[in-house]
Amino acid sequence: KLGNATAKAELGRATWKLLHTMASRYPEKPKADERAAVKQWIFLLSRLYPCGECANHFQRMLKDHPPQTSSRAALSNWACSIHNIVNIRLGKAEFDCSTLENVYQCGCAEDPSEVEG
Numbered sequence: 001k002l003g004n005a006t007a008k009a010e011l012g013r014a015t016w017k018l019l020h021t022m023a024s025r026y027p028e029k030p031k032a033d034e035r036a037a038v039k040q041w042i043f044l045l046s047r048l049y050p051c052g053e054c055a056n057h058f059q060r061m062l063k064d065h066p067p068q069t070s071s072r073a074a075l076s077n078w079a080c081s082i083h084n085i086v087n088i089r090l091g092k093a094e095f096d097c098s099t100l101e102n103v104y105q106c107g108c109a110e111d112p113s114e115v116e117g
């Protein structure tokens, strides 16, 4: 069965966007429970990801490249490098991870108390 390449690509774009945007707002100095939570979320995502071929590959990548959760920069760079592994595998260009900060913005305030009107 061929599947639907357009739907698979859309799901991929949406998932990468969520992953990179979450990483861009992950704490600079995460607490132990925040580190555990994001790690679990990534492993659960790899288990539940609704494209079997992608999920298998994702799980194998996680074994070789475990999530780096010690800081915002560590998690953001980790997400960028696993995305680059997929890019290479699919014959796409590698992304320059030094430009990440300007690309992924959540549209929310840095501090939850800074509520925008």
Ligand code: FAD
Pocket: 008, 009, 010, 011, 012, 013, 014, 015, 016, 020, 053, 054, 055, 057, 058, 079, 080, 081, 082, 083, 084, 086, 087, 090, 092, 094, 095
């Ligand atoms: P995407 O790769 O979806 O990227 C979206 C945008 O993110 C790009 O336009 C660019 O602006 C930015 N970007 C690109 N690279 C990076 C990076 N390294 N760091 C930060 N931002 C970046 N598809 C398959 O066909 N087979 C698979 O096995 C497969 N496995 C996948 C596994 C996972 C975990 C995920 C989330 C997706 C997978 N996909 C797979 C989907 C695939 O990665 C793409 O999402 C899809 O092909 C659409 O590609 P795209 O060119 O629109 O850009």
